[in-house]
Amino acid sequence: MTEVLANYTADISELKQNPCELIKRAEGQAVAILHHNRPSAYLLPAELYEQMIDILEDYALTQELKKRLNDEEKPITVKLDEL
Template identity: 50%
Template sequence: MNSILANYSASISELKKSPSSIIEDAGSEAVAILNHNKASAYLVPAQTYEKLMEIVDDYLLSKEIDKRLHDSSNLLEVNIDEL
């Protein structure tokens, strides 16, 4: 059985009837959208989504930094006095 990762849930039928009331009732929380009692989607507030995208972007950037730090084939030796 799959877990529902939200404190609020609504069926697709409820979402079709009144999407704004579902968003209003949940406040700043995510809402699990259920289809046959299984989560088929999550409705998250815009602010939460934006924060998640920042976290994903930071994570991907850190992976690229790690990759470049461990790739010694493109290293250039420089003298700090010459800079």
């Protein structure tokens, strides 16, 4: 069985009828759109999507930072006034 990763669900016909009502009813959370009782998509309010993108960008920057800290190159000291 496929896991549904949302507290709210709707089927495709509900989505077609009134997508704005689905978003309102979910109160800022994701809505799993089901097709034959399996998730086929997730409907996200814009604010939640933006938060997710911010988290992904932060994660990518953290991974790059860890990579650079472990590359064994000697760090360069820089003063803010020199930038």
